[in-house]
Ligand code: FES
């Protein structure tokens with residue numbers, strides 16, 4: 001590797017302006033609902049008020065006669081096709097356990113019947129006329145109840161199955177299980193000087209994009225269904241809607257306009273089948289948007305997971321054994337259940353060197369809200385347990401917890417048996433770590449927070465006590481051998497390019513990042529790129545925005561497509577200059593002779609190729625799959641102040657370092673890091689689902705508090721560069737990792753302030769106070 | 778007096794307009810169906826700020842207000858702020874400062890900032906937070922939005938100091 005491979009970059013590694021920033025700042029129509037025509041019908045759903053019940057009878061006849069009502073959908077008049085709503089690769093590593101409408105409801109917020117009417121009022125009035133008789137069934141509200149002998153069976157329908165050969169036992173409410181062993185865990189525990197065995201619990205949470213779920217459909221003049229939808233997975237959406245409605249893929253076009261945030265929640269097909277069928281039945285455009293309450297109750301959530309960690313350590317800091325057992329509550333449907341619990345292991349266990357590892361993950365149904373993909377994806381849950389354990393181990397052997405991490409964390413050139421053992425629904429891929437700047441992340445973060453001034457909690461007195469905590473983190477970049485991204489790029493007369501990508505910008509800035517990558521490869525400026533993402537009729541395929549894959553995977557697809565176009569540009573440019581191709585280079589949107597004496601602009605090359613001689617369209621196309629999933633790394637630190645009278649935790653400062661390889665757009669990387677970190681802070685301190693008989697009782701921003709501008713503590717994002725040889729211009733992923741830090745960091749900081757160790761969060765004043773009271777000095 | 782009870786008349790972005798409405802229609806719904814799509818639906822509960830517009834210069838949640846309540850008032854939406862050729866100062870800072878991620882919260886943020894700049898002459902942090910607290914953003918962590926706004930406000934404060942200095946100069 002050269003001394004500084006990033007030094008000559010002109011487009012990447014620069015904070016160029018986000019390509020859609022102006023239109024969004026001006027409030028121009030950009031999002032799904034902005035495109036609803038005036039005559040669009042309004043869709044409303046009758047949701048189950050019960051956590052577990054059979055629908056004995058359902059009568060929609062009165063509703064159908066209500067003014068303004070154009071159609072009603074219910075289990076009696078839709079296809080009964082079992083499928084999975086999780087937008088994953090095909091065949092999915094998730095159970096097919098969902099019907100468009102079923103004769104059973106499995107959580108408060110499950111579908112019962114839907115109405116499309118001229119106005120919202122009319123739709124709501126019609127819902128009130130639907131007659132439903134339920135036979136209530138015993139609900140299951142916890143993992144323990146779900147696992148118990150004789151537990152009520154949540155999925156007793158005969159059609160339920162998993163499309164790939166993995167364990168699935170719905171009669172036992174078991175959605176999936178996965179495990180792996182490396183070395184000899186029991187032996188490792190015996191070799192330890194100190195052993196630990198603790199159980200940690202992480203809570204439900206919702207992504208809370210400010211734009212709720214929303215979908216719009218109409219039947220085009222050609223008879224095809226056009227669905228404009230707020231999705232992270234347009235291509236999976238097309239496939240799953242086709243499957244659910246029993247239609248060919250050909251009949252459906254899915255368009256993703258600008259998206260008002262997703263964070264994983266929109267990796268799910270929750271509305272599109274309904275608007276599509278309504279459009280078909282009524283011949284009218286149909287718009288369905290969730291209100292905030294629906295977004296909480298029916299929208300996807302973060303899986304609550306119980307993590308038991310057993311670990312052993314020697315006095316010298318050698319970790320002799322790590323055992324992780326996870327119980328994942330996936331709620332009423334099983335989408336993402338297996339993959340989330342797999343990531344508890346695969347995205348966490350490789351971080352520290354250890355020869356003896358045990359991992360076991362189990363996933364259970366309950367009659368609670370449904371888990372899905374959420375930024376962090378299992379790593380968030382498991383890092384809370386892992387990083388709390390690291391601090392406990394450090395204390396036991398009398399070592400600085402920072403030093404213990406430095407001593408044990410994985411480094412460039414090292415592998416982990418976990419990489420090969422744990423994949424997504426199948427085995428993983430063996431891998432050694434390429435780029436890793438975690439060491440520098442730790443030292444930079446420690447300096448920024450003032451780690452040196454950290455003192456033992458036993459010396460602290462008074463009402464307000466300060467504490468400093470830290471955590472180290474990793475994630476992945478795409479799913480190797482599974483994810484695929486495609487891009488194509490064509491040259492226009494004025495030297496501008498249309499960059500068409502299946503990759504799905506959901507507000508992250510990926511259109512900009514991909515434009516920068518393509519522009520760098522093509523030796524032109526980013527503002528010459530007209531980016532279009534994503535549209536199943538127009539753009540190449542891409543699995544979509546998940547698994548931290550867009551920059552690393554789709555970015556490389558864009559780079560390869562650009563390289564393909566560049567070859568053609570060079571060919572035609574050389575022809576125009578009357579030089580052999582190997583005597584020409586691309587520079588500043590020109591093809592020029594190597595000595596720089598002769599040159600021709602991309603614009604002239606385009607005009608020549610389109611109008612003059614040997615005409616053809618200069619267009620590059622490429623796909624990309626990855627062989628590995630290089631982890632980004634992070635070290636997080638915080639200083640907090642605990643009010644020992646009230647249990648209130650005040651964050652004085654938060655430091656979020658990140659090694660994401662080359663930051664393609666440093667300002668956007670900082671934005672991802674700041675935003676993900678604040679989401680993690682909010683999750684760690686305040687966010688939780690409260691239930692009464694399975695019904696969420698706090699389904700609004702008034703009662704489910706997410707941080708506002710007033711609550712924000714000072715957050716310092718520090719990008720620590722590294723260079724990942726396998727990524728586009730050295731890049732890895734950035735978006736997910738940062739949400740994993742705050743819970744363990746605060747857990748460790750609260751301990752450092754007060755001696756109270758909390759094994760579950762959010763760290764509400766009540767919980768913290770109780771824990772402090774239990775501390776004996 | 779209104780002739781038709783099912784209409785509402787108000788000044789919208791500087792133009793006097795009359796719309797047909799229903800007594801239970803919210804201002805947000807009316808604005809959006811009339812093509813003012815920059816005002817967003819984020820919760821409908823008065824808790825997120827995506828629907829913020831100005832009414833007589835004050836920031837209000839248009840999802841809570843009935844359209845009828847706008848009768849005779851002066852309503853301004855994001856459509857009245859900036860153009861492609863000339864974004865407002867705050868818009869420019871947001872654009873240049875990488876503060877727009879998904880952008881869904883941004884029109885509301887801008888309208889709250891407009892209200893702040895209309896009503897206040899000085900902008901201490903706590904006052905600014907007070908004005909901006911009703912606008913939730915889930916993407917940015919607020920850092921870059923805050924930075925962009927602070928730059929605009931600092932410049933305004935500076936400008937005002939300078940102009941008051943130059944005004945007081947002759948007396949000196
Ligand atoms: S939509 Fe009005 S405050 Fe959220």
Ligand code: FES
Pocket residue numbers: 210260261507876877878879880881882883913914915916917
């Ligand atoms: S930028 Fe997405 S909500 Fe603020």
